[in-house]
Every structure is written in structure tokens, then in C-alpha cells.
Amino acid sequence: MTELSDEARERLADVVALQPTKNGELQERWGMDSGSDVHSYLESELKRFYYRDENSLIRATDEAAQLVDADPGVEDGEDGRVVRVPRLQVGILEVLAGIDEEPQSVVSVLHDVQAAGYDADVDAVRSGLRSLESKGVVTSIRKTVPTFRLAVDRADLTVEERTD
Numbered sequence: 001m002t003e004l005s006d007e008a009r010e011r012l013a014d015v016v017a018l019q020p021t022k023n024g025e026l027q028e029r030w031g032m033d034s035g036s037d038v039h040s041y042l043e044s045e046l047k048r049f050y051y052r053d054e055n056s057l058i059r060a061t062d063e064a065a066q067l068v069d070a071d072p073g074v075e076d077g078e079d080g081r082v083v084r085v086p087r088l089q090v091g092i093l094e095v096l097a098g099i100d101e102e103p104q105s106v107v108s109v110l111h112d113v114q115a116a117g118y119d120a121d122v123d124a125v126r127s128g129l130r131s132l133e134s135k136g137v138v139t140s141i142r143k144t145v146p147t148f149r150l151a152v153d154r155a156d157l158t159v160e161e162r163t164d
Contacts, residue, residue, distance in 0.1 A: 004067075008045045012060070013068040015042075015050055017075035018084070020057035020162060057163075073162070074135045080156030083135055089128045090161050091118035096138065098154055103147035 004012065014029055015021065023035030032038055042050055042058070049064035065072055073084040085093070095112035097104045104112070110125045120128075129148050132138035139151035150157070 004045075009068055011041070012046055012049055012064055013070045015046065015058060016060040016065045016068055016070040016072055019059045019072055020053060020055070020084075022057060026058070074137075077158060079158060081137065081152055082158045082160065083132075083137055084160045084162045085132070085135075086128075086162050088113070088118055088120055088124055089132055090159050091116055091120070092125065092128050092132060093137070093150070093157070093159050097149040099150045099152065101149055103141045103149040105145050105147050109148065 011026075011030060014026065018025060018029070023038040026032075026038045026042075027035055030038065030041075032041070046064075049061050049067070050058055051061065053059050060072065075082050083093075091113045092109060095116050096109060106122060106126045106129065109129065110120060110122050113120050113125060129138055129140075133140055133148070133151075137150065137152055137157060138148050141147050141149065
């Protein structure tokens with residue numbers, strides 16, 4: 001395995017947390033002069049740990065996330081946890097029962113998401129809840145059927161819609 005410097009490891013954690021991201025966002029985060037500098041750094045120091053998706057957005061490999069022990073699209077910010085998720089998951093987080101409220105079934109979340117104006121079906125909501133659970137912002141409480149609620153206080157969570 002390739003040894004990474006402390007700086008490279010920290011920057012790789014940024015790529016994991018910010019994904020999908022662009023050169024400009026990393027340029028700002030890393031204090032670089034240009035997007036070209038970011039590209040050069042990625043190619044010289046982190047080449048095997050990132051790739052560009054079909055929209056040319058920068059993403060980390062699964063190996064990168066494991067190496068830096070970070071959750072893709074999740075970072076701890078000054079005001080709590082920041083998660084970058086697709087539009088439907090933004091809607092789920094808007095309507096989902098809070099940390100101290102009675103948990104909701106998938107169907108209940110579906111109805112609330114649809115009432116809030118999001119286009120969704122039960123499979124998409126179930127998948128979204130599982131994805132948010134894997135990011136540590138939703139918890140599943142087992143009853144007769146799985147029910148869900150936030151795992152963190154809504155006030156400590158910033159949700160950003162991904163653009164992919």
C-alpha cells in the first residue's frame with residue numbers, strides 16, 4: 001500500500017467528505033491558486049484514490065474512504081454534521097421524525113415526502129433511509145416493521161443537495 005503524507009491523507013479525507021466535488025471547491029479548501037494546481041496534486045499524490053464520474057465530478061474510491069475512515073458525503077462542520085445528499089434524501093431529512101419523536105415507518109415517510117412535494121416511491125424512500133442510516137444521521141428502530149427517526153438533533157445537521 002502506498003504511504004501517504006499527513007497532508008495527502010487530510011486532503012484525501014476532504015475528497016471523500018466533499019464528494020462529488022469540483023476542482024474549484026478543493027482549490028478553496030486547500031488554499032491553492034488554481035484548479036490546475038488541484039488537478040496536478042490529485043494526479044501526483046492521490047491518483048489511485050480518486051476518479052471523475054460521468055459528469056466530471058471528483059469522487060473518492062471505496063479504498064480511499066476506508067483508508068481515511070471517512071463517510072462519503074459527510075463531514076463535521078463548525079455547526080454540526082454536514083451531509084451532501086440527493087434531492088429525495090433532502091426531503092426525507094426535512095420530514096423525518098426528530099431524534100426524540102416517535103419513529104416512522106417507510107410508508108409514513110413516503111406519505112410525508114410526497115405531501116412535501118417530492119416525487120418518490122416506496123423503494124426510493126426505503127433506499128434513501130438506508131443510505132442516510134449508513135451516513136449516521138438516521139437510525140432504524142426495529143418494531144414489527146422497521147421504523148426510522150433522526151439520529152442527530154436537527155439543529156446540529158446541515159443538509160446540502162448534491163448536484164449529481
